Amino acid sequence: MSMHIGDSPEEAAFRAEARAWLSQHASPRSEDGGSWHDDLDAHSIACKKWQRVLFDNGWAGLSWPKQFGGRGGSHLQESIFNEEQAKFDTHTGLFAVSLGMVGPTLMAHGTPEQQEEFLPKMLSGEHVWCQLFSEPNAGSDLANVATRAIEDGDDFIVNGQKVWTSMGQYADYGILLTRTEPDAPKHKGITYFIVDMKTPGIEVRPLVQMTGVAHFNEVFLTDVRIPKANIVGGLHGGWAVANTTLTSERGFIGGGSSSWSVDELIDFARERGLDKDPVVRGKLAECYARAQTLTYLGYRLRTAASNRTMPGPEMFVMKLAYARHWSRTMDVAMDIAGAHGMISGDAAGDALHWQHNLLGQFAIRLGGGTNEVQQNIIGERGLGLPREPSVDRDQPWRSLAKG
Amino acid sequence: MNFDLSDEQQVISDLAAQIFSGQSTVDRVIDVESGDGFDRALWNELAKAGLLGLCLPEEFGGLNMNMVELVLVLEQQGKTVASVPLWSTSVASMAIAEYGSKELQSNLLSEVVEGKNVVALALANYGANDVMNPSVLAEDSEGGVKLSGGKPAVGFAPHASHVLVSAKRADDSIVLALVDLKASGVTITPVEASNRQPTANIDFDVVVPNTHIVAGLQGNGREALRWVHEHALVGLCALQLGISQGAIGIMSEHVKTRTQFNKPLSAQQAVAVRAADQYVTTEAIRVTTLNAAWRMAEGFDARQDVLVAMYWATEGGHSIVIACQHLHGGIGADISYPVHRYFLWGIQISTELGGASQHLSRLGKLIASR
Numbered sequence: 197m198s199m200h201i202g203d204s205p206e207e208a209a210f211r212a213e214a215r216a217w218l219s220q221h222a223s224p225r226s227e228d229g230g231s232w233h234d235d236l237d238a239h240s241i242a243c244k245k246w247q248r249v250l251f252d253n254g255w256a257g258l259s260w261p262k263q264f265g266g267r268g269g270s271h272l273q274e275s276i277f278n279e280e281q282a283k284f285d286t287h288t289g290l291f292a293v294s295l296g297m298v299g300p301t302l303m304a305h306g307t308p309e310q311q312e313e314f315l316p317k318m319l320s321g322e323h324v325w326c327q328l329f330s331e332p333n334a335g336s337d338l339a340n341v342a343t344r345a346i347e348d349g350d351d352f353i354v355n356g357q358k359v360w361t362s363m364g365q366y367a368d369y370g371i372l373l374t375r376t377e378p379d380a381p382k383h384k385g386i387t388y389f390i391v392d393m394k395t396p397g398i399e400v401r402p403l404v405q406m407t408g409v410a411h412f413n414e415v416f417l418t419d420v421r422i423p424k425a426n427i428v429g430g431l432h433g434g435w436a437v438a439n440t441t442l443t444s445e446r447g448f449i450g451g452g453s454s455s456w457s458v459d460e461l462i463d464f465a466r467e468r469g470l471d472k473d474p475v476v477r478g479k480l481a482e483c484y485a486r487a488q489t490l491t492y493l494g495y496r497l498r499t500a501a502s503n504r505t506m507p508g509p510e511m512f513v514m515k516l517a518y519a520r521h522w523s524r525t526m527d528v529a530m531d532i533a534g535a536h537g538m539i540s541g542d543a544a545g546d547a548l549h550w551q552h553n554l555l556g557q558f559a560i561r562l563g564g565g566t567n568e569v570q571q572n573i574i575g576e577r578g579l580g581l582p583r584e585p586s587v588d589r590d591q592p593w594r595s596l597a598k599g
Numbered sequence: 600m601n602f603d604l605s606d607e608q609q610v611i612s613d614l615a616a617q618i619f620s621g622q623s624t625v626d627r628v629i630d631v632e633s634g635d636g637f638d639r640a641l642w643n644e645l646a647k648a649g650l651l652g653l654c655l656p657e658e659f660g661g662l663n664m665n666m667v668e669l670v671l672v673l674e675q676q677g678k679t680v681a682s683v684p685l686w687s688t689s690v691a692s693m694a695i696a697e698y699g700s701k702e703l704q705s706n707l708l709s710e711v712v713e714g715k716n717v718v719a720l721a722l723a724n725y726g727a728n729d730v731m732n733p734s735v736l737a738e739d740s741e742g743g744v745k746l747s748g749g750k751p752a753v754g755f756a757p758h759a760s761h762v763l764v765s766a767k768r769a770d771d772s773i774v775l776a777l778v779d780l781k782a783s784g785v786t787i788t789p790v791e792a793s794n795r796q797p798t799a800n801i802d803f804d805v806v807v808p809n810t811h812i813v814a815g816l817q818g819n820g821r822e823a824l825r826w827v828h829e830h831a832l833v834g835l836c837a838l839q840l841g842i843s844q845g846a847i848g849i850m851s852e853h854v855k856t857r858t859q860f861n862k863p864l865s866a867q868q869a870v871a872v873r874a875a876d877q878y879v880t881t882e883a884i885r886v887t888t889l890n891a892a893w894r895m896a897e898g899f900d901a902r903q904d905v906l907v908a909m910y911w912a913t914e915g916g917h918s919i920v921i922a923c924q925h926l927h928g929g930i931g932a933d934i935s936y937p938v939h940r941y942f943l944w945g946i947q948i949s950t951e952l953g954g955a956s957q958h959l960s961r962l963g964k965l966i967a968s969r
Contacts, residue, residue, distance in 0.1 A: 335928050336861035360929045403933045406943065412932065469727045475956040475963070527917060530946060531954030534728035535751035538950050541791040543800065551793065554946065558932050561925060568869040588861040598863055 199497060203276070210273055214255075214280045221249055222284035222532035236409060240366050241291035247321030250378045256319040259415045263302065266317040271501040273492065282454075283298040290363055291401070294325040298371055300444045305429040305437045326367035327445075328358040328391070328415055329438065336569055338373070338442075339377070339382045339435060340593075343417060345374035345389070345429050347424075352376070352389070354397075354420040362559075364400045364413035367393045371441065373423075378594040385593055388434035390426040398423070399499065407553045408540075440447075443511065445564035454522075456553050458487045461525060464546060465532045479528045493517060509578035514572040601921040602889070604671070611653070611668050615675035616749065618644050623681035625937050631682045636760045638682050645683065656692050658947045659708035661696075664898035666830065668942040669693075670888055672744050677841020678848075682796055683754035686834045687720035694827045695777065698814040703777065707761070718781075719759035721750035721801060722831055728953050730765070735803055735848030736815040737766035737815070744774050744812055746898030756780065756799035757789050763813065764803065765824050773820030773925050775813040775827065778805065794940070794947040808824040829895060830904045832952055833887035836888040836908045839916035839948045843881040846923035846941035853927055853938075870926060880915040887911050906962040912948065914955035 205210060258274040260266020277488040281288070299318055302311055317323040334340040343356025355376055364370070368392045377385030391398070397420040402410030429437035462480055465471045472479075493514045500510065501546050529550035531536050536547035543549060575581040590597050604612065622641045631638045645651050650709035654669050655661025669689055676685055692711045695704060710716040715946060724734040735748035746766050756762060759780055766774045776784060784805030791796035809816060813853075814823030854865040864870045894901035920942045922929045931938050949955070 316850040330929065333858070335859060337861075342861070360932075404935075405932050406934055406939050412929070455912050470956075471729075473956065473960060475960045479956060523921065527921075530917070530950055531956045533950060534726060534953075535723040535950070536725075537954075538723075538947050539790045539798070539800075540793050543788075543790040556931075557921075558924060562928055562932075566928065567925075568867065568873075571869060586860060 201492070202555065206406070207276060209577055211276050211280060213278045215283075217253065217255065218280055218284050218286075222246075222281075222286050224278075225228045225285050226281050236363075236366075236411070240290050240363070241338070242287035242540045244321045244324075246286050247291055247319075251320045256321075257299070260299065260315070260319070261301070264299075264311060265319045270497050281567055284571055290324055290366060291318075291321065293327050293362060293367075294323065297441045297444045298325045298369075301371070301441045302428065304440050307425075307428075309463060310423070310428065312357055313389070323368040324363065324366050325413075325510075326352070326361050326364040326370045326413075327363055327441070328364075328372040329358065329441075330360045331358055333361070334574075336566055338438070339386065340596075341373045341375055341386060343372070343374045344378075345376050345387055347376075348421075351421045351423050352387075352427075354391075354417050354422055356417050358415040358417070359403075359412075360563075361400070361413045362411060362416050362563075364393075364415055365410070366400055367400075369393060370415075371428070372417075373434055373438055376434075379592045380432065381590050382588060382593040382596065383435045384402045384434055386434035386438070387431055388437040389429060391420065391422050391424050395420050395422070399444065403538055407552050411559070433515050438456060440457060455556075456525070456549070458525065461529055462531070463531065464550065467546065470532055470534075471560065476528075476532060479531065481526045483521075483528055486517070486524065490514070490518055490521055509574050512570045513578070514574045515564060515573070516567055519570075521558075522553070522560045523557045526557055530554055602824055602886075604667075606886050607939075608668060608671060611650075611664070612671040612675070614648060615650060615672040616651070617677075619675040619679045619681050623679035625675075628682065628937075628940065632795055635683070635758070636682055636795065637755070640841070641681055642683050642714055642717075645685065646712070648663045649712075651685075651688065652708075652712030652716055654689060655696050655708055655712060659696075659704065659828050660712040660800060662927065666833060666892040667889065667896050668893045669834065670840075673834055673837035674844075677785065677838040677843075678845040678847075680794075680842070680845065680944055685832075686718050686838060687754055687763075688694075688718045689826060689833055690776075690831045691720050693776065693830060694763060694780075694823065695813055696879075698775065698825065699777070700810055702810050703813070707777075716761065717755055717759040718777075719753050719756045719762040719830060721753045721756075721762050721764045722828060723751055723753075723952060725749065728956075729826065729957070731821075731950055733765040733824075734765045734772065735766040737768045737776075739768070742814070743806045743808045744776060745806045746774075746776060746778070747920050749800060749802045751800050751832065752790065752792060752798055753801050753871050754796050754798050756787055756801055758798045762801060763827070765800075765827075766803075768815075769806065772818065773824045773876060774815030775823050775939040776807040776815075777811045777813055777818060778807055779811075780805065784835070788950040792947065793950075794943040794948075802922040806949055828952070829891075829901060832905050832909050833888060833891050833895065835951055836884060836891070836949050839882065839912040839945065840884045840888055842944050842948065843877070843884060843916055843919045845927055846938060846945065847874070847877050847881060849938045849941070850877070850923040853930070858926075864926070872927060877919045880911070880919050884908070884911045884915055903962060903965050906958050906965070909952075909958040910955060910962065913958060915951075916945050917949040917955070918957070 257266030258269045258277050259271045262268040345352040345354045372391045373387040374387050376387040397418040401414045403412045404410045448519040470476045533547040536544050576583055649662050652661030653664050657663050722730050733747055738745045762778050763777050764778055782805055786802040787799045789799045814820050854870050857864045890899050891904040891908040894904050924942045
């Protein structure tokens with residue numbers, strides 16, 4: 197098939213179908229459509245409601261195989277649907293981890309029993325999932341996880357602390373990285389579990405961020421009993437599984453539908469009487485140019501995904517470019533915000549939306565690996581630069597000095 | 600040519616450093632933040648040390664110094680994110696000393712020096728926030744000037760006795776008025792500021808007596824507003840210089856002590872290089888700010904110099920606080936960790952009197968139209 201950048205007739209038809217359905221089931225996006233930030237409870241309820249509507253009408257899990265309750269569509273169709281959905285007042289963030297990260301991981305590595313038990317309820321919105329990966333001493337160096345899981349009969353008993361767990365306070369299940377073999381090198385002694393968040397011994401403590409909202413949590417695990425049947429990818433085989441999850445996370449951060457758009461920023465400048473200012477226009481144009489790049493990077497990734505080729509460095513390019521675009525656009529937004537940029541709370545009016553996104557940029561630039569981690573990977577896989585010599589890859593994890 | 604501080608200036612800088620770092624510890628800042636947001640104990644210390652009258656004439660108890668010295672003191676405030684209205688009170692009282700009537704000066708300035716009066720500064724405007732185009736309307740009336748309209752996000756308005764307001768007559772001439780915040784016809788609506796400092800929107804429907812019109816009765820309003828604007832901008836640059844150093848200090852400590860991949864973060868070149876860039880930008884803020892302050896103190900035209908400094912303080916300061924936040928990873932996102940205050944202040948200062956685009960536009964106009 198020859199190159200064609202834009203919807204094919206079939207894709208255009210699909211887009212029209214999606215739009216028609218959406219317009220019957222959701223209202224058009226309002227000015228502050230992305231501003232759920234202040235009320236996570238309300239957001240979470242709205243997400244569950246909308247996911248159920250999607251599910252009942254056969255739109256949930258658009259690219260998931262039918263055997264798992266999905267629609268069996270292509271990744272391209274999923275992207276088209278997401279683009280259209282972003283034009284409506286719909287709430288989806290609560291399920292970002294479930295559908296964007298856990299689902300693809302369980303489809304790739306889960307046992308048939310796990311797939312059957314968990315995937316349909318993810319799609320229906322009955323279960324919310326969270327990610328229990330990062331620890332105080334395992335951030336960029338995720339393979340340094342120290343949360344211990346020790347075998348005990350048919351179970352493992354888990355002790356440790358996790359951090360930066362998005363929406364952990366609403367989660368029914370978590371995906372959990374643990375240390376099961378301290379004498380193996382750090383990447384080889386990790387086991388990946390599914391954990392029921394209602395298991396005794398799990399305590400979720402919200403962490404308040406600058407927005408005043410606790411999107412993230414610390415999660416403490418004390419003698420938490422997890423059945424062996426909940427291991428994903430085999431004992432000590434967790435690192436490969438974790439990488440599938442992280443690849444999905446980068447994918448959705450990079451290709452995610454934003455809570456803002458450059459068009460909205462242009463409107464914001466117009467409302468403030470700054471749209472005629474040549475310097476502001478130059479900055480808006482830069483934002484626009486970057487947004488275009490991301491659109492085409494996204495198309496290229498989706499093409500690769502549709503052809504079932506494994507994503508190469510393009511995924512990392514996309515995630516890095518997106519994080520930079522987000523950050524730079526918010527710089528411009530604050531430049532435009534004027535005096536309202538100094539006020540938080542309702543009195544800030546429209547400026548509040550941009551401030552929240554300014555403050556929220558750190559989740560984008562740090563989650564799924566920091567910008568610097570992406571740059572390292574691009575250097576290695578995109579340019580073929582030698583991997584940085586590491587002192588700790590082959591030594592037993594137990595022997596490494598703990599930071 | 601000598602870019603070094605004089606011995607006297609060094610003494611002022613050391614004195615300010617001692618007071619701010621001694622009083623405004625992280626615990627103290629948290630205490631003040633959870634209270635009414637005004638560190639009065641620190642304010643009294645500053646008064647005792649004479650720093651509230653730093654740039655005021657000796658006849659009112661001031662030290663009769665100038666903008667360079669004020670920069671040195673505000674820099675120290677920025678380093679500790681101390682919550683005191685030093686910027687607004689200093690700039691407003693300097694304007695009164697420069698343009699105000701003798702009567703107003705003798706009524707007000709001694710009390711400022713003693714720490715009894717807090718003066719807020721309402722230069723920012725709704726909309727495009729062009730300081731030279733005030734949104735409050737001024738109309739001459741019997742024995743005074745009637746002000747009507749609002750000013751957004753006035754720092755320390757909830758605690759101030761007075762506010763210096765810029766307003767515009769129908770003929771585009773400018774009035775600078777000192778308004779008693781307890782006067783009827785002045786409505787103070789507290790709002791949350793991004794940097795958590797006590798802040799309010801103020802609405803005016805009030806006749807300000809001619810004695811309290813600081814400038815604009817004799818057609819000097821525009822010149823006076825430009826003067827106040829330039830001093831206010833350089834004051835913000837000085838605060839941003841301190842904020843940048845405070846943020847970099849916390850960040851350096853973090854990357855030195857945080858271990859990942861069995862070595863400190865700072866051993867990762869990407870981290871070390873990014874950290875070094877922030878230092879470079881901070882030094883750009885420092886030299887351009889000192890240059891602008893010196894030119895103003897000497898009475899030279901400093902319009903371009905102020906805008907150059909302001910470009911570095913807004914664009915550069917903004918990027919410094921973001922980088923310092925970023926280099927903390929997730930830890931910086933938790934508000935029980937102190938670095939976020941520098942981020943919030945840095946963003947606020949970059950917004951206060953117009954963003955980088957505005958300063959660049961004005962600078963471009965000045966340098967290209969010669």
